[in-house]
Amino acid sequence: MVAPTTPQTDESLDAVIVGAGAAGVGIGVVLEALALDSYAILERDDVGASFRQWPEEMQFITPSFPSNSFGCRDLNAVTTDTSPAFALDRLDRAAHEAVIEAALDDEHHAARRNALVSLFKLRGEGACDALVAAADDPSERVREWAAHLLGGVETDRAAEALSRLADDEQSVVRETAVRAQEVDSGSFRRQFTGVLDETDRTLPGEDDLNRTPNL
Known part of the structure; x- marks a missing residue:
């Protein structure tokens, strides 16, 4: 994913994503796939920082419905065509x-x-x-x-x-x-x-x- 240009204060955007955690990055990937490049992802920390703040028991990512009806390889993935379960x-x-x-x-x-x-x-x-x-x-x-x-x-x-x-x-x-x-x-x-x-x-x-x- 190509990071969008940092917006200026007077720039109009079609979408603003608050947080560059797994969900925020995933939404950014979807917007890229839709050819929508007028957006910004706002994050006060590093990309993915929120994941490190999750309770330890929630940081163990496991397969989630690989046969789901949404057409995703794994509902625990950041994007629709990837899967930590398949990689592991x-x-x-x-x-x-x-x-x-x-x-x-x-x-x-x-x-x-x-x-x-x-x-x-x-x-x-x-x-x-x-x-x-x-x-x-x-x-x-x-x-x-x-x-x-x-x-x-x-x-x-x-x-x-x-x-x-x-x-x-x-x-x-x-x-x-x-x-x-x-x-x-x-x-x-x-x-x-x-x-x-x-x-x-x-x-x-x-x-x-x-x-x-x-x-």
Whole structure:
């Protein structure tokens, strides 16, 4: 994005954006795409400074409805055609395996959930121990994903964990576990570890868990 010229006091603008945080920059990108260059983004600090002021638990950016009905790759992205989730999914997991495994004990449920996903994509059925342990996680979102991923593991321990999750107190966990019991494990693993390309709008294996907003 080309930054607009700093306006003079007597200059007329079509739009003024207050704040150069993620939302402000995103709006600027949209205005550029609309060929509207008579605008200004006002920021009293550095670009993106507001993000650093968010509570720590809000600074962990995770995928948000990649299959949304707005045509965006990821609702957590700054622009319509980018996605932090897609970029992070291309990291060399093997080189960061120790870090990923350590994140299974993170205080934030989103970090634990994403660590499970990365570990499964890296190890496949070898992630069984971590998935079974996650079946007892206090967060329903982590248990939901544990149930989803256990569908790709063909072991007695995985089946037992799925059976427990099918009786979970949270309906979303129960429903996910029941679906996981019905999938073909080998096919699921091949789908979930599929390679992303630049045109993909959904992450492999995640369709069932992307709950589109009720507009």
